[in-house]
Amino acid sequence: MGTTPKPPQAWEACLHLSTPQGLDVPNETPYDPAVYTLMQQMVPTVNYGHCPALGDGPVPSCSQPAPVYDRHYLDAMAIGTNKTPSLSGLLSEAQREAGGRAEGGRAEGYGPPPPCNVQEDLESDSGLSLNYSDADSMETEGLEPSRLRPDYAEMYPVDYGPHYPLLPTLQEVPPFAMQPPEPFKPQPEKGRVPPRAELACSRDERRALAMKIPFPTEKIVNLPVDDFNELVSKYQLTEPQLVLIRDIRRRGKNKVAAQNCRKRKLENIVQLEQELEQLGRERQQLLRDRCEVDKTLGLMKQKLGQLYREVFLMLRDNAGNPYSPDEFSLQLTADGGIFLVPHSKKLDSGD
DNA sequence: GCACCCTGTCATTAT
DNA sequence: AGATAATGACAGGGT
Numbered sequence: 001m002g003t004t005p006k007p008p009q010a011w012e013a014c015l016h017l018s019t020p021q022g023l024d025v026p027n028e029t030p031y032d033p034a035v036y037t038l039m040q041q042m043v044p045t046v047n048y049g050h051c052p053a054l055g056d057g058p059v060p061s062c063s064q065p066a067p068v069y070d071r072h073y074l075d076a077m078a079i080g081t082n083k084t085p086s087l088s089g090l091l092s093e094a095q096r097e098a099g100g101r102a103e104g105g106r107a108e109g110y111g112p113p114p115p116c117n118v119q120e121d122l123e124s125d126s127g128l129s130l131n132y133s134d135a136d137s138m139e140t141e142g143l144e145p146s147r148l149r150p151d152y153a154e155m156y157p158v159d160y161g162p163h164y165p166l167l168p169t170l171q172e173v174p175p176f177a178m179q180p181p182e183p184f185k186p187q188p189e190k191g192r193v194p195p196r197a198e199l200a201c202s203r204d205e206r207r208a209l210a211m212k213i214p215f216p217t218e219k220i221v222n223l224p225v226d227d228f229n230e231l232v233s234k235y236q237l238t239e240p241q242l243v244l245i246r247d248i249r250r251r252g253k254n255k256v257a258a259q260n261c262r263k264r265k266l267e268n269i270v271q272l273e274q275e276l277e278q279l280g281r282e283r284q285q286l287l288r289d290r291c292e293v294d295k296t297l298g299l300m301k302q303k304l305g306q307l308y309r310e311v312f313l314m315l316r317d318n319a320g321n322p323y324s325p326d327e328f329s330l331q332l333t334a335d336g337g338i339f340l341v342p343h344s345k346k347l348d349s350g351d
Numbered sequence: 352g353c354a355c356c357c358t359g360t361c362a363t364t365a366t
Numbered sequence: 367a368g369a370t371a372a373t374g375a376c377a378g379g380g381t
Contacts, residue, residue, distance in 0.1 A: 253371080258358080261374095264372090
């Protein structure tokens with residue numbers, strides 16, 4: 001049931017993005033000797049500004065800055081905003097709920113809990129709690145003793161009444177433990193479906209009630225360990241009661257931990273989505289910058305070619321004739337010297 | 352009836 | 367060593 005594969009949400013889809021093709025440029029060396037040895041071949045620089053090094057990838061020309069996979073990314077984000085109501089929204093919702101619940105749970109004042117709806121506890125429990133400390137479930141579900149762990153049946157005699165605790169004083173017994181629970185009549189707010197937890201007191205509260213635990217589950221869960229131990233030691237509790245109390249404390253702590261964990265998970269997802277958006281923006285800016293650089297580079301090459309031609313045409317041999325560009329070329333040495341070299345020879349490009 | 356979501360719980364590991 | 371926190375996995379209930 002809970003393992004049904006779910007369609008990828010926005011952040012999940014984003015994780016499947018391919019690597020940014022637009023930026024993995026083939027290694028462009030800053031100094032290409034061929035450029036300076038055979039300048040006339042490169043002079044007609046027609047395709048500068050077109051980002052030729054990008055190949056046929058999705059990288060746009062300068063005027064079209066929308067690569068294919070960015071649309072994918074944007075689609076994914078759009079899915080995130082359409083299908084899921086937005087994780088930020090979910091997060092704030094979760095925060096509201098968790099915060100409210102946590103505050104409620106932490107409330108110091110201990111009053112009588114809302115009336116318990118024992119009938120509501122037809123829900124089955126899962127895992128150990130069914131077999132271990134679910135006294136009321138056992139009661140209301142009508143489980144056969146054969147289905148229970150042997151020690152469970154031993155720990156939870158069906159007849160609670162007289163076995164139960166030697167309560168210190170009547171004043172210390174919370175009212176709800178002394179009064180029979182009234183039938184629960186949920187009164188949902190308009191336009192809002194109350195969570196299950198609000199419909200009735202929790203299962204652990206009902207368990208505590210059934211086991212006549214003489215203090216509230218809120219204290220069991222929220223007291224610091226020393227205070228908790230002190231509280232427990234003040235009462236003469238049976239072993240089943242102690243087991244239940246420890247279970248209640250463990251479950252209560254874990255419930256809060258799970259809420260916090262889920263909240264953090266949502267926060268992380270939101271943060272990652274924001275980072276993804278930011279990185280997408282940075283990538284777009286880098287692509288624009290590179291187009292500008294390519295354009296500038298093309299212009300410089302064009303000017304250099306022009307200059308090369310002008311210099312070459314001014315050269316004359318001893319007879320005053322111009323050199324043929326088919327037979328000679330100009331070469332630049334590392335120290336800045338310029339030589340006229342026949343095509344059959346080449347200067348050592350080392351230096 | 353099914354898919355999805357939310358929540359509580361358990362088991363396990365980390366702190 | 368025991369308590370607690372964190373988290374994945376699962377189940378049950380609601381929509």
